[in-house]
Amino acid sequence: MKCPVCKEPMIVxxxxxxxxxxxxxxxxxxLDSGELDLLLEGSKDKENVIASLSKKANINExxxxxxxxxxxxxxxxxxxxxxxxxxKCVKGEGLWFNKNExxxxxxxxxxxxxxxxxxxxxxxxxxxFKKN
Amino acid sequence: xxxxxxxxQRKSQILFVxxxxxxxxxxxxxxxxxxxAAEGGLIxxxxxxxxxxxxxxxxxxxxxxxxxxxxxxxxxxPEVHSQLFNVVExxxxxxxxxxxxxxxxxxxxxxxxxxxxxxxxxxxxAVTAGLLAKLxxxxxxxxxxxxxxxxxxxxxxxxTFAGVMxxxxxxxxxxxxxxxFYSGGSSKRYNNKSSGGGQAQLIIFVFAILFxxxxxxxxxxxxxxxxRKREYLADASATRLTRYPEGLASALEKISQSSExxxxxxxxxxxxxxxxxxxxxxxxxxxxTSTHPPISERIRILRSMAGNYNYQDxxxxxxxVKRTTAKIIPDSELAKVITHxxxxxxxxxxxxxxxxxxQRNLGDIMMAVNNYxxxxxxxxxxxxxxxxxxxxxxxxxKCGKMNxxxxx
Amino acid sequence: xxxxxxxxxxxxxxxxxxxxxxxxIRLRNQVKNAWSQIDVQLKRRHDLIPNLIETVKGYMHHExxxxxxxxxxxxxxxxxxxxxxxxxxxxxxxxxxxKFNLVVENYPDLKANQNFLxxxxxxxxxxxxxxxxxxxxxxxxxFYNNKIEMFPSNxxxxxxxxxxxxxxxxxxxxxxxxxxxxx
Numbered sequence: 092m093k094c095p096v097c098k099e100p101m102i103v104x105x106x107x108x109x110x111x112x113x114x115x116x117x118x119x120x121x122l123d124s125g126e127l128d129l130l131l132e133g134s135k136d137k138e139n140v141i142a143s144l145s146k147k148a149n150i151n152e153x154x155x156x157x158x159x160x161x162x163x164x165x166x167x168x169x170x171x172x173x174x175x176x177x178x179k180c181v182k183g184e185g186l187w188f189n190k191n192e193x194x195x196x197x198x199x200x201x202x203x204x205x206x207x208x209x210x211x212x213x214x215x216x217x218x219x220f221k222k223n
Numbered sequence: 224x225x226x227x228x229x230x231x232q233r234k235s236q237i238l239f240v241x242x243x244x245x246x247x248x249x250x251x252x253x254x255x256x257x258x259x260a261a262e263g264g265l266i267x268x269x270x271x272x273x274x275x276x277x278x279x280x281x282x283x284x285x286x287x288x289x290x291x292x293x294x295x296x297x298x299x300x301p302e303v304h305s306q307l308f309n310v311v312e313x314x315x316x317x318x319x320x321x322x323x324x325x326x327x328x329x330x331x332x333x334x335x336x337x338x339x340x341x342x343x344x345x346x347x348x349a350v351t352a353g354l355l356a357k358l359x360x361x362x363x364x365x366x367x368x369x370x371x372x373x374x375x376x377x378x379x380x381x382x383t384f385a386g387v388m389x390x391x392x393x394x395x396x397x398x399x400x401x402x403x404f405y406s407g408g409s410s411k412r413y414n415n416k417s418s419g420g421g422q423a424q425l426i427i428f429v430f431a432i433l434f435x436x437x438x439x440x441x442x443x444x445x446x447x448x449x450x451r452k453r454e455y456l457a458d459a460s461a462t463r464l465t466r467y468p469e470g471l472a473s474a475l476e477k478i479s480q481s482s483e484x485x486x487x488x489x490x491x492x493x494x495x496x497x498x499x500x501x502x503x504x505x506x507x508x509x510x511x512t513s514t515h516p517p518i519s520e521r522i523r524i525l526r527s528m529a530g531n532y533n534y535q536d537x538x539x540x541x542x543x544v545k546r547t548t549a550k551i552i553p554d555s556e557l558a559k560v561i562t563h564x565x566x567x568x569x570x571x572x573x574x575x576x577x578x579x580x581x582q583r584n585l586g587d588i589m590m591a592v593n594n595y596x597x598x599x600x601x602x603x604x605x606x607x608x609x610x611x612x613x614x615x616x617x618x619x620x621k622c623g624k625m626n627x628x629x630x631x
Numbered sequence: 632x633x634x635x636x637x638x639x640x641x642x643x644x645x646x647x648x649x650x651x652x653x654x655x656i657r658l659r660n661q662v663k664n665a666w667s668q669i670d671v672q673l674k675r676r677h678d679l680i681p682n683l684i685e686t687v688k689g690y691m692h693h694e695x696x697x698x699x700x701x702x703x704x705x706x707x708x709x710x711x712x713x714x715x716x717x718x719x720x721x722x723x724x725x726x727x728x729x730k731f732n733l734v735v736e737n738y739p740d741l742k743a744n745q746n747f748l749x750x751x752x753x754x755x756x757x758x759x760x761x762x763x764x765x766x767x768x769x770x771x772x773x774f775y776n777n778k779i780e781m782f783p784s785n786x787x788x789x790x791x792x793x794x795x796x797x798x799x800x801x802x803x804x805x806x807x808x809x810x811x812x813x814x
Contacts, residue, residue, distance in 0.1 A: 214621065215621055219620045305753070
């Protein structure tokens with residue numbers, strides 16, 4: 092799969108049998124909907140997390156294309172911090188985080204990121220976060 | 224083995240001639256329908272024969288590579304899946320093949336497999352990534368043995384040829400029927416000709432249309448009658464190779480339980496697969512047009528062999544399950560009994576794998592086929608590097624360790 | 632005239648004997664060839680064992696005896712010369728490996744080790760290859776031995792010292808279990 096931002100081939104990171112795609116160049120992250128399902132399987136937060144990641148934002152940021160279906164992705168607001176805008180595939184193939192977006196979500200300590208999705212991302216990027 | 228092979232070859236020849244006749248009749252009727260009975264019929268026969276020869280040549284020299292590329296199969300090295308290579312090599316030894324078949328993987332989730340090629344020296348076995356992810360070692364061995372049996376029974380060339388021949392018949396009939404309906408009948412043609420020939424011409428036309436509709440069906444029926452029996456035979460030979468009917472039985476059971484359709488299979492290639500890759504939707508088509516025997520029956524036959532593996536055991540189980548006295552294995556073959564009992568001691572892992580693990584397993588096979596390289600960092604994070612990756616090192620984002628990229 | 636006829640008869644007999652001789656040679660070569668197939672696989676097995684021991688040593692502290700018995704069986708198998716000796720030594724080795732496979736079940740960490748799993752796969756495959764090539768070797772030996780015993784080839788065999796070959800029989804305790812019949 093190619094990074095939707097810098098078009099480089101992305102590497103795949105696997106931890107606890109769940110994969111994410113990661114661009115080594117721009118440090119953006121693609122979270123596939125299938126992998127999201129695997130992460131949230133049997134979790135009580137399932138609905139909350141999905142709901143928190145589905146509010147459309149009316150913002151004029153440059154749209155990027157979904158790496159899977161090639162359609163332009165929607166901008167969505169997160170419940171975590173209003174100012175963070177993520178990209179979501181219109182067909183529901185997955186979610187795109189820019190480097191800073193993930194950091195902001197995870198580093199804003201007062202937020203409830205205590206769900207399997209963010210725990211997984213936190214664990215995979217342990218070293219990167221410590222460094223920043 | 225030899226009588227079995229000879230019987231198969233004889234049937235292939237009969238089929239070959241009958242399909243050729245079908246094609247030539249079709250050519251004759253269409254030719255005379257359009258250009259008059261005398262010279263038109265000859266032109267039709269000539270064109271049909273040329274097409275048939277051309278297609279046969281193509282199928283002989285390029286048939287298997289066309290089939291493999293249409294099926295999206297990729298040739299792989301032992302590093303991609305060592306177990307698959309091991310199992311193929313074991314069956315090569317068991318069947319006494321002089322050369323190792325080429326090994327291909329199809330990146331698809333539906334579990335299935337086929338063999339192709341034009342001789343035991345020049346052949347290939349293709350399996351899907353889904354098959355590798357789903358089956359354990361004994362089951363995989365059963366499937367590979369079934370495919371190797373198609374190779375040693377000389378079925379693979381027959382399937383390729385028959386596929387091409389049916390393709391030609393379907394193509395000509397289709398073109399003719401389409402041309403006829405699009406031009407809105409043939410009234411213009413008659414007006415140019417003398418009115419006397421019109422009546423006879425019309426009759427020929429009706430015949431041509433009828434035959435164009437019937438020929439593809441006829442060719443398929445002929446083919447299916449033979450190909451189904453060959454599936455039973457390949458099952459029998461496979462158990463003789465592995466000495467373990469349960470491996471194949473359990474593989475067939477697992478394969479039949481999956482609901483995925485194989486996107487790269489089509490009507491021509493479908494008969495080659497170990498089970499029909501095209502799932503039927505809605506209404507059931509009669510058993511006559513099925514390329515494969517009912518899978519539940521194949522499983523029942525294998526299971527009622529109760530662990531025995533000689534041809535006579537298969538024949539007995541076949542007769543019991545199907546309640547028939549029909550012979551599917553020639554007498555001289557039935558008499559050959561393997562007395563030595565070498566035992567393949569596979570270490571079966573009985574623990575069922577979770578859906579997650581299965582998904583990962585499948586994904587890893589597909590990535591390996593596409594030349595990804597795999598790095599396992601000491602901290603437990605797995606990194607899967609795509610083939611076009613430019614850098615020589617990656618920092619593990621979890622623990623910060625520098626890992627070298629082994630370019631594949 | 633009579634002389635020529637006698638000469639002709641002698642010539643025919645000589646050609647006949649030569650053809651018997653040649654077929655004996657051919658069969659003996661086939662036996663040798665089949666044996667070399669087994670030998671390749673036996674060697675493969677011997678080469679895998681040191682790797683295996685090295686990999687599991689760190690995990691299996693309480694199984695010194697099992698591991699030692701494998702190492703010993705291996706060195707016996709390597710030094711064995713004749714087919715009978717080899718068959719005996721390889722049977723012992725197979726048995727030692729069979730015991731080892733049972734013990735492995737008690738070490739879940741080991742069973743999760745990729746390196747070990749890869750080795751185990753190679754070992755399983757080697758066992759299978761030995762089994763399957765053994766079949767064709769024994770078939771060849773059967774043809775050859777029959778030829779030596781039967782008239783008239785037994786005369787030629789006796790004259791030129793063709794000796795019967797030995798079957799390669801292994802005792803194998805790790806049978807795949809036969810499932811119960813289900814309907």
